[in-house]
Structures are given as C-alpha cells and as structure tokens.
Amino acid sequence: MAAPSGAPATPSAFYKMLSVPDAVELILAETEPLPAVALPFQAAARHTLAADVRAAEPVPGFRASIKVDWLCDKAIPPAAIPGSASGQDGYAVLSSDGPGEYDVAFEAFAGVAPQTLQPSTVAYIGTGGPLPEGADAVVQIEDTEFLGAGPDGTKRVRIKISVAPGYDVRQVGSDMAAGEVVLRAGHHIDAAEVGILATVGATTVQVHRKPHVAVLSTGDEVCEPDAPTLQLGQIRDANRAMLLAAAAGTGAKVTDLGIARDTAANVEAALDRAIAEGADVLLTTGGVSMGDKDFIKPLLERRGTVFFGKVKMKPGKPLTFAKVPVPEQNRSLLVFGLPGNPVSSLVTFHLAVVPCLRKMEGWQEPRLRRIHVRTANDIKMDPERPEYHRAIAHWARPVGAPEGAVCGELVAASTGGQISSRLLSLRSANVLLEIPQAAGVLPANTVVSALVLGDLGAMPVPEVPAHTQLPA
Numbered sequence: 001m002a003a004p005s006g007a008p009a010t011p012s013a014f015y016k017m018l019s020v021p022d023a024v025e026l027i028l029a030e031t032e033p034l035p036a037v038a039l040p041f042q043a044a045a046r047h048t049l050a051a052d053v054r055a056a057e058p059v060p061g062f063r064a065s066i067k068v069d070w071l072c073d074k075a076i077p078p079a080a081i082p083g084s085a086s087g088q089d090g091y092a093v094l095s096s097d098g099p100g101e102y103d104v105a106f107e108a109f110a111g112v113a114p115q116t117l118q119p120s121t122v123a124y125i126g127t128g129g130p131l132p133e134g135a136d137a138v139v140q141i142e143d144t145e146f147l148g149a150g151p152d153g154t155k156r157v158r159i160k161i162s163v164a165p166g167y168d169v170r171q172v173g174s175d176m177a178a179g180e181v182v183l184r185a186g187h188h189i190d191a192a193e194v195g196i197l198a199t200v201g202a203t204t205v206q207v208h209r210k211p212h213v214a215v216l217s218t219g220d221e222v223c224e225p226d227a228p229t230l231q232l233g234q235i236r237d238a239n240r241a242m243l244l245a246a247a248a249g250t251g252a253k254v255t256d257l258g259i260a261r262d263t264a265a266n267v268e269a270a271l272d273r274a275i276a277e278g279a280d281v282l283l284t285t286g287g288v289s290m291g292d293k294d295f296i297k298p299l300l301e302r303r304g305t306v307f308f309g310k311v312k313m314k315p316g317k318p319l320t321f322a323k324v325p326v327p328e329q330n331r332s333l334l335v336f337g338l339p340g341n342p343v344s345s346l347v348t349f350h351l352a353v354v355p356c357l358r359k360m361e362g363w364q365e366p367r368l369r370r371i372h373v374r375t376a377n378d379i380k381m382d383p384e385r386p387e388y389h390r391a392i393a394h395w396a397r398p399v400g401a402p403e404g405a406v407c408g409e410l411v412a413a414s415t416g417g418q419i420s421s422r423l424l425s426l427r428s429a430n431v432l433l434e435i436p437q438a439a440g441v442l443p444a445n446t447v448v449s450a451l452v453l454g455d456l457g458a459m460p461v462p463e464v465p466a467h468t469q470l471p472a
C-alpha cells in the first residue's frame with residue numbers, strides 16, 4: 001500500500017522506465033524453457049512437445065475402402081485429385097473388368113483377414129474393409145444393382161460404372177507415411193494432436209514441464225473475499241483469486257500464498273515459501289509503488305537482481321521483474337511484482353507474465369499475437385504513457401459496405417471507463433488496443449493494433465453467414 005508518510009522514497013523512484021516491448025524482450029531473455037518430462041499421451045494434452053513424433057508404421061497399414069468426394073470426373077486417377085473421404089460400402093473390383101454382371105465371391109469387412117479376388121468376380125466390401133488381393137478399386141453400392149442369388153446361393157450384382165485403378169481406395173501410407181514426422185518439437189498438443197498420437201501408437205511423449213506459479217497478495221487493507229463486512233479502507237482481495245485463475249488457465253500448476261501483511265518480514269517469508277514449494281514463478285500484487293510500505297522492490301534488490309521496476313504503460317507502470325537465485329536447488333525463481341490495482345495486475349499478467357509462461361512451457365513464439373482492429377468508439381489518449389485499452393473485438397461488416405457484401409473486419413468496442421481499479425473494464429475483453437502516447441482523442445473508425453487475450457474463437461456474434469459467394 002502506498003502510504004504518503006513523507007518517508008524516503010523506495011529505490012523505485014530511480015528505475016529507468018522501459019517500453020513494454022523492451023520489457024518483454026528482457027523477460028524472454030531471462031526465461032528458459034523448462035526441462036522435458038515423459039507423459040502418457042492423454043495427460044500430454046495442452047502441453048508442448050519437446051521432441052519430434054514419427055509414425056513408426058504406415059497409416060493406413062492396408063489398402064482400405066473409402067468414399068472419396070472426387071472433385072471432378074470419376075475416370076481421373078484418384079491419386080491426382082485431392083478429395084475428402086468418408087467410409088464406403090460397395091464392391092471391390094478389378095477395374096479392368098469394367099461394367100457388367102458378376103458373382104459376389106466373398107465379403108470383406110474391417111477386421112477380417114482378406115481373401116484373394118479372382119478376375120471377373122467382385123467382393124462385397126464394408127466401410128474401412130481391407131481391399132482383397134487381386135482387386136484394385138471399389139464401386140459404391142449406389143452405382144451397382146443387386147440381382148439376387150442363384151440356385152447355389154451365389155449372389156450376383158451388376159456393376160454399372162467404369163472406374164479407374166485405385167478408385168475409392170485409401171492406399172497404404174496415404175494418411176501418414178512410415179517414418180514421417182507427424183508432430184514436431186514445439187507443437188502444442190490439443191485434441192487433434194492427441195488423436196494423432198493415438199493413431200501412431202505414441203502412448204508416451206516428451207513434453208515440456210508446465211511452470212509452477214505461486215501467487216501472493218500484499219497489503220494491510222486486503223481481506224479475504226468471504227469477509228462478511230469491511231471496515232473503512234478495507235477491500236476484498238480480487239487479485240489473488242484472479243491471478244490464480246489466470247495462471248491455471250495457461251495450464252500452470254498454482255500455489256496460493258495468501259495475503260502478506262505490510263511488513264518486510266511477512267513479504268520475505270512468503271518469498272521463502274514460494275521457493276520451498278518449488279515455484280518457478282512468483283507473482284506478487286501491491287506494494288511495488290513509491291510508498292514507505294512498498295516492500296517488494298527493496299526485498300528483491302536484496303535477494304536477487306531487479307531487471308526493471310517501471311514500464312511506460314497504462315495501466316501497470318510500477319511493474320517489476322526480478323530473478324532470485326536458489327543456489328541450494330541450483331535454479332532461480334522469477335518474480336513479477338505486479339501493481340496492486342486489479343486491472344493493472346491482470347493487464348500486466350497478460351503482457352509480461354503470459355509470454356514468460358509460454359516460453360517456459362516450450363512455445364516457439366511466446367509473444368502475444370498482434371492483430372489489427374477498427375475502433376468503434378472515440379478513445380481519449382494519454383500524453384504520458386501508451387495505453388493498453390481493454391476492448392471486445394468482433395467480426396463485422398465495414399462501415400458503408402453494401403448489404404450482403406462479402407467482406408468483414410474486426411471491430412473493437414471499448415469496455416468503457418479504463419481506470420485501473422475498475423475490473424469491469426476487463427469483463428469479456430478479448431483484446432488490448434495499443435493506443436499510442438499522445439494528446440487528444442483517437443477518433444472512432446481508426447485502425448489500431450491490438451494484442452489478443454485468450455480465445456478469439458469465443459468472440460461475440462454477429463458472425464458472418466456460413467455460406468458466402470466467393471469473389472470471382
């Protein structure tokens with residue numbers, strides 16, 4: 001808590017003010033990817049691979065029936081045509097036999113050992129069934145006519161169309177070749193990747209360990225959220241639960257260090273607890289400003305190296321980054337002193353902590369993604385600091401575009417009052433607009449850069465229609 005007591009300023013008065021990009025580069029330079037661990041493939045979801053994964057065998061391992069939506073004439077050799085495929089019930093044929101009436105020699109189903117097909121006969125084949133030796137194509141049921149069974153019970157069928165060799169057949173290794181790298185080191189494992197790992201039988205994979213993040217609130221005025229009543233000057237602790245949720249949302253392991261009251265000894269005891277618990281990163285909130293109860297920077301100066309203690313940004317100016325050596329464990333603890341104002345703490349978490357956690361967990365490009373958006377509101381600029389203005393981006397038709405036009409762009413609506421105590425400015429925010437340091441007002445309809453927070457896939461409607469006319 002910044003107490004205007006007339007006491008000497010903490011060293012924070014003397015920190016050089018860094019730009020946000022310089023601060024992020026410095027953080028990334030001081031951050032190492034965490035070591036690889038072996039995990040069962042299902043537990044590896046939402047981790048980043050530390051080693052390439054190859055397909056040991058071809059997929060499929062046998063020639064299989066499949067319905068391919070050939071984009072053009074059925075007579076064109078399938079290998080030349082990209083298509084989408086689904087299962088195929090039909091008849092395995094020798095393509096050179098051509099249309100005509102044939103005995104159904106046997107039935108080939110998935111999981112049944114294939115027999116050999118003799119010329120001038122066909123075999124019934126189920127979806128995904130192995131193509132018999134001797135057959136080289138599949139004709140779907142719809143292109144045949146069942147003629148019934150003869151006196152000896154042999155079924156007869158009319159093949160109505162001519163097909164090329166390989167038609168409606170998934171060739172061996174056509175999905176994945178034997179030895180092919182199917183996932184590279186650095187690839188993030190999501191649901192599709194878990195399926196790929198299962199397909200190639202990679203049931204144990206090398207991934208980067210996830211960081212362990214400890215979170216501490218500081219301040220005599222800060223109370224637990226379940227405090228039934230608040231005395232004058234007291235506030236409920238929003239930051240700790242919020243940052244624990246934010247860190248857990250990145251997949252980090254989290255430890256709640258509670259609230260440290262405003263004494264140097266309390267704050268240092270919490271730092272020691274973070275080290276004892278094995279945290280890789282400590283997030284503190286509050287106590288990084290100029291007051292005589294702002295203990296974070298002096299503590300970090302004493303115990304480690306403070307890389308910066310001021311960043312030219314609004315909100316979040318007193319953001320502090322330090323490294324505390326842990327010689328007995330041959331490692332270091334990274335410490336982010338986040339400002340106490342709740343908005344400042346979460347904005348600095350996104351801008352500074354997220355890239356650090358991403359690098360630790362093995363992301364090749366850990367920086368926040370930058371996009372361009374058109375502003376929906378006038379935005380007052382700050383002549384002293386660039387502002388990270390919270391906004392909600394959605395896809396919309398550009399102003400003045402004719403009804404039904406096939407075009408769109410991201411439009412960002414401000415979340416309203418941006419004072420750093422007002423957490424509602426972060427409600428539903430999915431971008432931080434990068435508003436330059438300047439006097440005056442940035443008029444609505446200006447295109448600005450913006451940093452993406454979380455998942456743009458969850459952006460609000462309206463969305464574009466599902467089917468639109470492609471431009472000529």
Ligand SMILES: Nc1nc2c(c(=O)[nH]1)N[C@H]1C(S)=C(S)[C@@H](COP(=O)(O)OP(=O)(O)OC[C@H]3O[C@@H](n4cnc5c(N)ncnc54)[C@H](O)[C@@H]3O)O[C@H]1N2
Nearest residue numbers: 001002217237238239286287288289290317339340341344
């Ligand atoms: N003389 C100066 N004073 C301040 C400056 C400055 O440059 N010179 N910078 C201001 C800026 S910018 C910020 S941001 C704040 C950051 O201050 P601290 O990090 O030291 O935070 P506190 O003073 O402890 O608290 C600020 C504010 O946030 C509330 N708070 C604190 N912890 C929590 C919590 N866990 N949950 C919810 N709210 C919290 C606290 O009650 C205060 O209202 O410094 C300015 N001062």
Ligand code: MOO
Nearest residue numbers: 315316317344420
């Ligand atoms: O930078 Mo402070 O975060 O303005 O409120």
